[in-house]
Amino acid sequence: MTTIFSDPKTPCTDVDPFSRDVLENPLPFQTELRAAGPVVYLNKYDVYAMGRYGEVQAALTDWQTFQSAAGVGLSNFRKEMPWRPPSLLLEADPPHHDAPRAVLTKILGPREIRKMAESWTADAEELVDQVLSRGPEFDAVADMAAAFPLRVFPDAVGIPQAGRENLLPYGDHAFNAFGPPNELVAKGAPRVPELSASIASQCARDVLTKDGFGARIWAAADRGDITEAQAPLIVRSLLTAGVDTTVNGLAAVLYAFATNPGQWSRLRENSSLSRTAFDEAVRFESPVQTFFRTTTRDIEVGGTLIPEGRKILMFLGSANRDPRRWDNPDTFDLNRDPSGHVGFGFGIHQCVGQHIARLEASTLLEVLARRIETIEICGPTRRHHNNTLRAWQSLPVRVKTSPTFTRK
Known part of the structure; x- marks a missing residue:
């Protein structure tokens, strides 16, 4: 860390956390960030940063002071026009956040999601059979982590x-x-105009199936729980945040198992660990690495006075590896209780679709655990760089199938 900021109490850095090197491997930078202090000033972007668990978790919880409505990215919606309508979930605070959140919480609650378990298991078994029938080597990203969510989630939404x-x-x-x-x-x-138009068209009432999440969101508008103008924006929020994050979460857990064979054996012995495994992988890899907040008042954090209206970059991935919170944080361990990680956010803006992601992951993992004895990396892996997401482009793996599995 290079201290050049005028406030001697606040450590600073010239490192660009969005540089190619840091996106490829953010762990060294995050270690330095946590060591530097509870708040660090990023010279390149004129923003404050938090990398320790305690401060990140507290800021995520205190929506009154660290608001989302000014945008959860670097852009400040108080001063700049967003490139798309702000998310009614991620980029709104109470009271505007309340009604959309309440509608989705009911639609995407654990009891409702569990109704999909049987059909999703059948989808997972069919997908795994198809992939394994082609041989013992495949790309865990394209063939599993991306293929399964893209198979079941759009159907669930009804697009x-x-x-x-x-x-x-x-x-x-x-x-x-x-x-x-x-x-x-x-x-x-x-491609923004083309992609935005495509996604917007899929959120319209008349193109959605009658039994999906999307139709139920529109039904909430008919009841007056939300407005008709809000309904397509809420559907769009599902499609924006519900695919890439789950794909990268699944890739994270498959990578973790491919590089920790003892943990894979544990899962095969006890498939009920599948949900713990997914949450531990979300902690370990943090598919969503960062989110911004904006201060609504002057506030002192860790000895640093952060003025009102300033952007705060919260490093969720760093918080999830903070040794102040986690024992042996750089180890993927199914003995750990990963609850409390901030990989899905925290507080009122915590990911409303996390139950879907957990069911998708646990369903696929349980099917794979029945079919596969061992899984290992068998070729060069490649990261996919994204300013917010910790993603994989390619994970070539080789598996040994269970003797009870017969290729079709």
């Missing part, structure tokens, strides 16, 4: 087949746009 190929590119750009206007944002910018 048509046409246009589903735009979900991942749109989500990738949306999460890139939370960061600075760097080359990653520029790369996706030419």
Whole structure:
């Protein structure tokens, strides 16, 4: 860390956390960030940063002081026009946040989600059979982590087949746009009009199936729980945040198991650990690495006075590896209780779709645990760089199938 900030009590750094090197491997920077202090000033972006668990968790909980309505990216909606309508979930605070959150909490609650378990298990078994029938080697990202959510989640929302190929590119750009206007944002910018129009068209009442999440959101508008103007924006929020994050969460847990064979054996012995495994992987890899907040008042944190109206960059991935909170944080361990991690956020803006993600992950893991004895990396892995997400481009793996499995 290089201290050049005028306030001697506040450590500073010239490191760009959105640089290619840090996005490739953020762990060394995060270690330095936590060691430097509870609040660190980022010279390049004129923002404050938090990397320790205690401060990050507290800021996520205190929505009154650290607001989301000014945008959860670097852009400050108090001063700048967002490139798309702000999310009614991520980028709104009470009272505007309350009604959309209440509607989705009911639609996406654990009891409702459990109704999908049987059909999703059948989908997972079919997908795994198809992949394993082609041989013992495959790409865990394209063939499993991306394929399964793209198979079940759009059906659950009720969107048509046409246009589903735009979900991942749109989500990738949306999460890139939370960061600075760097080359990653520029790369996706030419397709923004096309992708935005495609996603918007899938949120309309008349294109959604009658039995999906989308239809139930529109039904809430009919009851007056939300407005008709809010309904398509809430559907869009599901499609924006519900695919890329789950894909990268699944990739994270498959990578963790491929590099920790003892933990895979434990899962095979006790499949009820599948949900613990997913949450531990979310803690360990933190598919969502960062989010911003904006101060609504002057506040002192860890000896640093942060003025009103300033952006705070919270490093969720760093908090999830903070040794002040976790024993042996750099170890993927199914003996750990990972509850309390901030990988899904925390407080009133905590990910409303986390129950879906857990069911998708646990369903696929339980099927894989029945089919596969061992899983290992068998070729060069590649990261996919994104300003917000910790993502994989490719995870080539080799598996040994269970003797009870017969290829079709």
